[in-house]
Amino acid sequence: MYVLRAAKEAGIPVRIAHSHIANPSLSIKTPFRIYTKLLLRRYSTHNFACSIMAGKWLFGKKNTSSPNFYLVRNAIYSTKYLFDEKIRIEIRNTFNIEKEFVFLHVGRFVKQKNHIFLLNFFVRFHQKYPNSKLWLIGEGPLKKEVEHKIMKLGIIDSVELLGVRENVNQFMMAADCLLFPSIFEGLGIVAVEAQTSGMLTIVSNNIPVEANISSLFHQLPLDVEKWVSEVEYLLEYERGKENVASQSGYDVKETASWLQNFYLENFL
Template sequence: MIRILHIVPNMQAGGLETLIMSWYRNIDRSKVQFDFLVHYQGKFFYDDEIERLGGKIYYLSVRDDNNFIKYLHDLDSFFKEHREYKIVHGHMESLGQFYFRAAKKYGVPVRIAHSHNSATEPTLKGKVKGILAKGFPKYATHCFACSELAGQFMFGDRDFTVIKNAIDLSRFQYDAKIRTKMRAELNLTDKFVIGHVGRFCTQKNHKYLIDVFEQIHKRNSNAILLLIGKGELLEEVKAYVAEKSLAGCVQFLGVRDDVNKLYDAMDVFVFPSIFEGLGIVAIEAQESRLMTVCSDVVPKEANVTEYYKAISLQESPEKWAESICKYANGYEKKDVTDKIRNAGYDIKKSASMLQQFYQGVLTE
């Protein structure tokens, strides 16, 4: 058995973490096993499942205590002790040069730098992380990216391989019975339901989404907005909703393990990110036969069905609202599974390809 060490912030329920878990569930775990080096103390959404599947989780504390000197010491100690890892798959750009350097020092032959974004947040923290991320490929032996845009952003002229953010197609197929059930449970039976899934951070552009929803609600007082996820800007967004007097028609649902069912309850999925590596939730929403309205900075690889529409962030919230409200009276729900599979987003095929890479790269 090959044990792969994935290096991540933590295993909370986000796009990156969901992707890794989808790979993990679909690989042959008698041949390839995943372990995780995380950067926060505490218990996170996927930890129990990882342990059930046979994985190990190692906890560092740098994101809690910001003690960088201790972090470098901890990395050195970890790779000195854990000589069993021959493949390290890194998903944290800003700290990559440090953990890959330690891995190289202690003889890890395969060090994969995986780019998941096409920009950094326009904040001081984002700018610092962007500067640090320039060193991400320095000690890497292989470069992966979730899209051409994400690869070009992170690796420039260096060769990289696009590994698409695939999904479990069977899990996200539309089910009319589930739609009826979920809408009844959430008191949405007669509502025009707008949905969004994403961490509450600058990248996901929640305040602009609230501005758009304000205009939707002016046009259609039956409109409801479902916000799924959590993050550092959650309370700020809640305050903004209250400021707009929209608290009665915006529901904050937190982190959920039934997002596939919530897609069925929605009428339109809105995704106004200021940048994205790919936007895996846009693929999930389309597989759910859900009209998916995205900002035009979302990479073109996410546009795989007739349920996708891109709008510029330079357009006004009124223009976004006008486009979204066109779907208030419903639309035909056609099966698009073959289109999404043919575009390369089938997790079974993706996991198989990744497993073959892991098994083959050590014999090169």
């Protein structure tokens, strides 16, 4: 808000605010957020958001119907995520995975990503299906808490903490199901990437509808037993082979072209 206000005072004609998150949680910062959000709308000329939910959170419901509001998709290099059987075998061999069913989560170890629910689901599923594994990609301040929970649940031999990885796309090819139980998200780009890799994608009801780009997407309330039942029902799913990101407007080339044209039309 302060940057946009300074830009307006400096006479800059085009001032874009871009919302990437929808955070309904309350904290000591909430009154400050409300105050700055109200002023931000006064100083921006164009409002971008990665989802309608993210747009409503920052700009208000009324403003998402404004002609100055734009839904700008968080695009990916879609071809990078297309399923490759050879890569799948290589990664699984590295971790001595043969016929095990592998769950994957990608995200920072923070409250928003809901790792405790994730582990509670996995231990329940693992009790019924011991031939299952869980891979966790990411780092963050709650990692020690997650490690302690893994030890307490007795699943240390079935959970891999993989840290930060540059080849997340390859782990998506190697895994069988993405778990994404976030408490809130602006979009959930990981869910888009997972579906593009042809992987079963189970998400919470807190994920914006824009992340639903294929029949692989399954959205559920945060209830462990419902998640277990859903995955059981879908265990024999057929891996997708189409570029669903490109078909849904999430390819980076398409978004880059749109953004370039937007800048040219508004600045020149």
